Amino acid sequence: MKILFFTPTGARTGSEMVLWYLIKHLAGSGIKTAVYSRQAGELFAKNSPADATYLHKFHRGLPYYSVEAVYHRVFGLTPEESYIKRIHNEFKPDIWYFNTITMPQFSRLARKLNVPYVVHVHELLETFDTLRADSFSEMLTHAHTSIGCSSIVVEQLEKMGAPNVQLLHSFIETEKITLKQDPAVLKNQLGIPKDAFVWLMSGTMCMRKGYDMIPDLLKLLPKSAYLVWLGSPSEYGISYYLQERVKREGLNFIALGAKGGQDYYDYLNICDGFVLTSREDPFPLVMIESAYLQKPVVGFNSGGIREFVQEGMGEVAPAFDIPKLAEIMQNVMSGKLIIHKSILRKRALEFDVNNQLGNWQKLVTKF
Numbered sequence: 001m002k003i004l005f006f007t008p009t010g011a012r013t014g015s016e017m018v019l020w021y022l023i024k025h026l027a028g029s030g031i032k033t034a035v036y037s038r039q040a041g042e043l044f045a046k047n048s049p050a051d052a053t054y055l056h057k058f059h060r061g062l063p064y065y066s067v068e069a070v071y072h073r074v075f076g077l078t079p080e081e082s083y084i085k086r087i088h089n090e091f092k093p094d095i096w097y098f099n100t101i102t103m104p105q106f107s108r109l110a111r112k113l114n115v116p117y118v119v120h121v122h123e124l125l126e127t128f129d130t131l132r133a134d135s136f137s138e139m140l141t142h143a144h145t146s147i148g149c150s151s152i153v154v155e156q157l158e159k160m161g162a163p164n165v166q167l168l169h170s171f172i173e174t175e176k177i178t179l180k181q182d183p184a185v186l187k188n189q190l191g192i193p194k195d196a197f198v199w200l201m202s203g204t205m206c207m208r209k210g211y212d213m214i215p216d217l218l219k220l221l222p223k224s225a226y227l228v229w230l231g232s233p234s235e236y237g238i239s240y241y242l243q244e245r246v247k248r249e250g251l252n253f254i255a256l257g258a259k260g261g262q263d264y265y266d267y268l269n270i271c272d273g274f275v276l277t278s279r280e281d282p283f284p285l286v287m288i289e290s291a292y293l294q295k296p297v298v299g300f301n302s303g304g305i306r307e308f309v310q311e312g313m314g315e316v317a318p319a320f321d322i323p324k325l326a327e328i329m330q331n332v333m334s335g336k337l338i339i340h341k342s343i344l345r346k347r348a349l350e351f352d353v354n355n356q357l358g359n360w361q362k363l364v365t366k367f
Contacts, residue, residue, distance in 0.1 A: 001365070002032040004093035005050070008102050011041030012260065014170065014285045015122035018149075019099045021173045021353045022360065024049035029361070034091045036084060038103070042260075054087050056080065081109050088113060095144070095364070101127065104135035107142060116144040118364065121153050122170065124280040124303055126208055145363060150283035150304035166363050169304075170283040171356040174292050174349060181266040190254055190270075192226055197333045199227045200271035200295075202286040203278070205234035205255075210277035210300070212238045213322060214253055215245040217277070220326035225333065226252040227275070230267055233257055269293055273332055278302045279320065292348035294341035296332045300325060310347060312340035 005023065007016050020043050023033050027049065034052040037044045044053055077085065084106065088096075096110050096117040110117045119139060128136065140146060140162040148154035149170045157165045184194070192198060203209045211229065218227055233239065233255060246253045259267050274290035276299025281287075283304030291297055297314040299305050306316050315337060317325035331337035349355065 001030070001095075002034070002091060002093040003095055003097050003364070004088065004091055005033060005035045005097045005099055006103055006106055007035060007037050007044065007099045009039040009041045010035075010037035010044035010055070011039070012043060015100050015120070015149075016041070016043055017172075017285055018122070018170050019120075020044070020047075020049065021171065022357070024173075025353050025357050031361075031364075034087070034093065036087060052091055054083075057083065077109070081106075084109060085113065088115070097364075098139075101131065101136065101139065104131060104139040107139040111142055117142075118145045118147060119143045120147045120149070120168075121157060122149045122282055124153065124156065124282050126280050145366075147363060148282075151307050152303050153282050168360055168363060169351055169356065170285060170288075171351045171353045172285050172288050172292070172348075174352045177265050177289060177292055178262070179266055179269050180262060183266070183270040186266060186270050190228070190256075192228075192254070192270075193224075196224055196226045196252070197222075197273070198271045199225060199273050199275045199329065200230060200268065200290075201227065201275055201277050202230040202268065203281075203284070204232045205229065205239060207238065208278060208280055210279050210302075210320070211242060213277055213320065214242060215249065215251055216322050217275075217326055217329075218251045218253060219249065220323060221329060222333070223252070225329070226254065228254045228256055228267075228271065230256045230264070231258055265289070265293075271295055273298065273314070273329065275299055275325070275329065276302065276305055281305065283308070288348050288351045291344040294344045296337075296339045297344070298325065298328050298332060308347070310343065312338065312343040313347060314339065 007019055026033055033050045035044050035048060035050040036054045038056045040055050045055055096115050098119045101121055101123050107117060145164045145166055146157050146162045147166050147168050148157055154165055154167045205211045214227060256267060273296040276287060279302055281303045287297055287305060287308060297309050299316060300319045301316045302319055309316055315328045317328055
């Protein structure tokens with residue numbers, strides 16, 4: 001079997017990390033893989049595990065879009081679609097596999113070429129609202145299979161009447177999680193006191209991730225609590241709001257910025273607990289990674305966290321009850337909420353790629 005995967009950036013986003021783990025572990029399985037990435041992100045531009053990798057080679061901008069319009073009128077395809085058609089004819093895949101819902105235009109091309117396709121949905125309603133309704137509808141309606149990365153995603157797909165909806169939880173590669181730096185040393189470098197309780201959130205700073213709620217949350221925590229944000233910073237006004245409140249109110253907040261490779265896990269390991277502040281998060285990988293590192297997991301009921309966290313791992317607060325989340329965090333800090341490290345590690349291992357790969361293969365080999 002041959003599969004042509006489509007991915008939007010090729011960077012270290014959650015959905016694209018899942019794809020990278022998947023393709024890496026398909027090597028030698030009898031399934032041949034090719035990836036088309038619409039941007040030259042480091043995952044696939046530099047470290048692609050696929051049998052064949054193709055990168056978007058067109059420079060976007062006014063000159064390109066002007067040419068694209070003329071090209072489309074003449075050939076009935078955009079230059080990018082013509083390139084994908086050449087990839088298809090060269091690789092000869094049995095199916096196409098869209099790794100997110102953000103590329104609905106290619107489902108039309110798949111139908112033109114009479115190629116069955118899968119849509120792997122890693123998104124919830126906020127992302128739905130960024131897509132044109134007609135394109136979104138067509139993509140789901142004509143899919144051979146729609147895979148949801150969590151039960152809440154599956155529920156939303158079924159409510160829309162998407163055909164052949166399947167559940168496959170997102171997964172990580174626990175073998176990659178190795179620690180090389182002493183967390184005490186890293187905390188000292190960040191100016192965090194030895195007796196501080198460090199909470200960490202990871203993700204790009206955006207409203208969906210709830211970074212605007214950090215000041216109100218910290219104000220309800222003891223002075224010994226620190227909150228560290230691991231992820232790309234925001235360039236928008238809410239970041240100014242956050243920075244000014246942190247400075248003026250003397251809040252213990254540290255924005256680490258994005259960390260890649262080995263440093264990511266070492267910095268993730270400095271925390272005593274992981275807090276998910278997201279407004280929407282289908283099944284965040286960092287939640288699984290934190291559990292594997294045996295860190296308590298708490299957060300708002302914003303998606304897949306509810307089906308992941310079990311007794312002994314942490315607790316989920318109603319969305320978006322900041323005082324309740326602060327209370328849960330204080331209960332973890334004081335020991336009132338009992339945490340079992342063995343349960344955290346065992347639960348995380350359920351979502352290791354080696355334990356989920358067979359489930360994925362059962363879904364796609366039904367073609």
